[in-house]
Amino acid sequence: MSESIRVFAPATISNLGPGFDILGIAVASLGDTVVARRAPERGVRIQVITGADALPLDPEKNTAAIAAAATLRRAGIEAGVELELHKGLPIGSGLGSSAASAVAAAYATNLLLGSPLRKPELIEPCLEAEAAVAGRHGDNVAPSLLGGLILVRSLDPVDVVRLPIPDGLTLVVVTPDFSLPTREARAVLPREVPLSATVEMAANLGALVAACASGDLGLMARAMTDRIVEPRRADLIPGARAVIEAARHAGALGSSISGAGPSIFAICRSARSGQEAAEAMRRAFAAHGLAATAHLSPADCPGARRV
Amino acid sequence: MSESIRVFAPATISNLGPGFDILGIAVASLGDTVVARRAPERGVRIQVITGADALPLDPEKNTAAIAAAATLRRAGIEAGVELELHKGLPIGSGLGSSAASAVAAAYATNLLLGSPLRKPELIEPCLEAEAAVAGRHGDNVAPSLLGGLILVRSLDPVDVVRLPIPDGLTLVVVTPDFSLPTREARAVLPREVPLSATVEMAANLGALVAACASGDLGLMARAMTDRIVEPRRADLIPGARAVIEAARHAGALGSSISGAGPSIFAICRSARSGQEAAEAMRRAFAAHGLAATAHLSPADCPGARRV
Numbered sequence: 001m002s003e004s005i006r007v008f009a010p011a012t013i014s015n016l017g018p019g020f021d022i023l024g025i026a027v028a029s030l031g032d033t034v035v036a037r038r039a040p041e042r043g044v045r046i047q048v049i050t051g052a053d054a055l056p057l058d059p060e061k062n063t064a065a066i067a068a069a070a071t072l073r074r075a076g077i078e079a080g081v082e083l084e085l086h087k088g089l090p091i092g093s094g095l096g097s098s099a100a101s102a103v104a105a106a107y108a109t110n111l112l113l114g115s116p117l118r119k120p121e122l123i124e125p126c127l128e129a130e131a132a133v134a135g136r137h138g139d140n141v142a143p144s145l146l147g148g149l150i151l152v153r154s155l156d157p158v159d160v161v162r163l164p165i166p167d168g169l170t171l172v173v174v175t176p177d178f179s180l181p182t183r184e185a186r187a188v189l190p191r192e193v194p195l196s197a198t199v200e201m202a203a204n205l206g207a208l209v210a211a212c213a214s215g216d217l218g219l220m221a222r223a224m225t226d227r228i229v230e231p232r233r234a235d236l237i238p239g240a241r242a243v244i245e246a247a248r249h250a251g252a253l254g255s256s257i258s259g260a261g262p263s264i265f266a267i268c269r270s271a272r273s274g275q276e277a278a279e280a281m282r283r284a285f286a287a288h289g290l291a292a293t294a295h296l297s298p299a300d301c302p303g304a305r306r307v
Numbered sequence: 308m309s310e311s312i313r314v315f316a317p318a319t320i321s322n323l324g325p326g327f328d329i330l331g332i333a334v335a336s337l338g339d340t341v342v343a344r345r346a347p348e349r350g351v352r353i354q355v356i357t358g359a360d361a362l363p364l365d366p367e368k369n370t371a372a373i374a375a376a377a378t379l380r381r382a383g384i385e386a387g388v389e390l391e392l393h394k395g396l397p398i399g400s401g402l403g404s405s406a407a408s409a410v411a412a413a414y415a416t417n418l419l420l421g422s423p424l425r426k427p428e429l430i431e432p433c434l435e436a437e438a439a440v441a442g443r444h445g446d447n448v449a450p451s452l453l454g455g456l457i458l459v460r461s462l463d464p465v466d467v468v469r470l471p472i473p474d475g476l477t478l479v480v481v482t483p484d485f486s487l488p489t490r491e492a493r494a495v496l497p498r499e500v501p502l503s504a505t506v507e508m509a510a511n512l513g514a515l516v517a518a519c520a521s522g523d524l525g526l527m528a529r530a531m532t533d534r535i536v537e538p539r540r541a542d543l544i545p546g547a548r549a550v551i552e553a554a555r556h557a558g559a560l561g562s563s564i565s566g567a568g569p570s571i572f573a574i575c576r577s578a579r580s581g582q583e584a585a586e587a588m589r590r591a592f593a594a595h596g597l598a599a600t601a602h603l604s605p606a607d608c609p610g611a612r613r614v
Contacts, residue, residue: 018509020506022506022509153514153529193500193505194499197505198508200461203458203459206329210470213471223460228505
């Protein structure tokens with residue numbers, strides 16, 4: 001009963017411009033860690049949370065516990081599991097914090113049970129957890145679990161597609177010292193969009209997928225536009241437009257809001273270009289009175305793994 | 308002054324399920340032919356149209372003449388051009404009839420002038436012609452001109468992407484003896500769509516593009532769904548739903564309405580599978596009282612060319 005499994009699940013950038021709710025990519029180093037142990041009493045309990053003050057220990061409200069319990073149910077195993085959750089990710093930053101906790105817990109629980117489920121089968125338990133706090137969408141969960149760049153074609157049934165990533169690309173994430181609850185960021189979404197905007201989103205997403213496959217970075221840059229979600233959320237984040245513009249001006253292929261924000265990401269041709277974009281983006285936030293931290297990452301990063 | 312240029316431009320299947328207004332593919336053998344000759348008097352005239360009764364000779368109303376005139380303007384050349392238009396395509400069938408005429412005329416005119424414009428530069432003159440009869444969209448014009456499978460990322464500016472086509476695929480087009488004016492087919496389109504449907508269209512289009520690149524035919528089949536346009540247009544075409552269902556039941560990877568209809572297309576794994584789907588689709592139309600002709604084609608066909 002003393003075995004413990006420690007799992008790290010990475011932060012993720014979702015949406016990536018035209019991929020609202022369906023496209024996400026894993027980031028290096030940033031993420032959450034969960035330790036899972038067998039417990040004598042059935043069910044899932046959270047023993048301790050470090051790195052965050054605001055998260056509930058209540059297993060019905062915490063995404064790590066919800067995902068672990070859903071994993072047990074899906075595996076058809078009645079067991080007792082105790083979790084430690086070590087938050088490495090700020091909450092409400094647009095980097096898939098709740099998803100990383102859910103993924104780390106689901107994967108650790110599955111390993112603890114002897115891996116009754118294959119890794120992709122853990123997406124559904126993690127979606128249940130996401131649905132409890134941020135709505136049922138898979139663009140953070142899938143890349144945090146599987147790594148790399150993932151397109152979520154469908155949630156019912158779950159159907160995810162790994163996309164190729166052109167060599168050498170660097171991700172930049174700049175997170176301002178500013179709180180934007182996911183609830184508020186989702187409240188500004190339109191219920192309906194013009195058919196022309198629908199067609200435009202699909203065209204840009206299709207072109208982005210084509211660019212990933214062919215390595216055409218010019219096409220990737222042209223395709224990374226979004227006129228449905230980004231303009232509305234940019235109004236909620238001081239300096240967002242200036243930060244995106246600064247990234248592009250510094251040579252980024254594309255830049256937009258990461259998930260629900262307030263983090264802004266950029267995709268750059270090289271690590272050096274990423275450094276330049278990161279500096280420009282931090283300066284642009286500073287000009288709007290916000291301190292910000294920048295994080296660089298290769299674009300092709302692994303997903304959840306035992307550590 | 309006696310040189311004449313004869314050009315064939317193929318029919319095209321557009322939309323292909325989730326690619327409304329942005330995705331199209333060229334078809335073999337079916338198409339329009341234009342013969343262009345120098346004429347002493349400036350401007351474009353149509354001498355003769357064969358193969359269709361209803362088309363206007365008036366150069367301001369005929370897409371071949373409009374495209375030829377726009378090609379002259381774009382090339383900055385004041386010349387006289389006489390056109391013969393030989394329609395091989397039925398009008399209003401959903402196979403890009405107006406686009407094929409425009410493409411054949413633009414390409415023939417450009418060749419006649421000594422090719423002042425590159426082939427992709429002819430898209431814009433052809434779009435002007437399409438706009439006069441069927442709305443400004445490039446999903447027929449681009450593949451008829453360039454051949455193969457083309458994603459239209461943007462019209463302003465023109466930005467088209469050639470997509471890879473998995474080996475061995477066969478296209479089936481079944482055209483019923485039923486008239487459905489493009490105007491009517493466009494009138495049933497919604498002005499606005501729910502955000503969730505927008506996301507679903509983009510997800511399926513992205514997955515379809517990914518499937519073309521990777522050759523994952525199972526994914527291609529799952530991605531060829533459309534809940535925005537197909538259901539509305541299917542109501543206008545007797546038996547459309549049964550024909551689509553018959554194609555899938557016969558083993559087609561996907562099936563939907565070609566362009567504005569009433570033709571229905573299917574994409575199949577092989578020529579043999581295509582034969583089976585074509586038979587099933589014709590029988591389904593017959594069961595709804597409509598005679599129909601079937602046309603099979605390899606999926607990777609050339610675009611406009613001198614013949």
